[in-house]
Amino acid sequence: MIKKNTASSPNEIKTLGFFYRSENREAATWAKKISRWVIKHHPEVKFTEKKPDCLVVLGGDGSFLAAARKHQKQNPIILGLNLGRVGFLASVRESKKFLKGLNRFLGGNFNVSGRIMLEAAVLRKRK
Secondary structure (H helix, E strand, O other): OEEEOOOOOHHHOOEEEEEOOOOOHHHHHHHHHHHHHHHHHOOOOEEOOOOOOEEEEEEOHHHHHHHHHHOOOOOOEEEEEEOOOOOOOOOEOOHHHHHHHHHHHHOOOOEEEOOOOOOOOOOOOOO
16 A cells, blocks of 8 residues: 655654664764754754654665564654665665655655565474
8 A cells, every 4th residue: 555645744754763784884874974964954853763753774675674573563654775785675776866865755755655564484393
């Protein structure tokens, strides 16, 4: 299901959080760069680790899936910024377009695409 953002004000996203793998130096650099950019261009948006309206995922599809799994109970909007190879799940696939995409998003210009999460287990010999 895809829903158009119907916020009466583009400031619906009030809080952002980041998710990236700690060993990913490029992601850490981008998180700092994005934080500085948001503070300058969207000072109304605050950063939080707990229950963000939007979770910015910096990495590849594996990071995106790990973030979705970890934050499924909080159900934030996940904005994927691809730093991996394919970026199938990412909202923005090229790093040179990260800030432009983030600006559009924070301006209320986005669609939300709902997804389901499956959990599976393999049993062999009843184990």
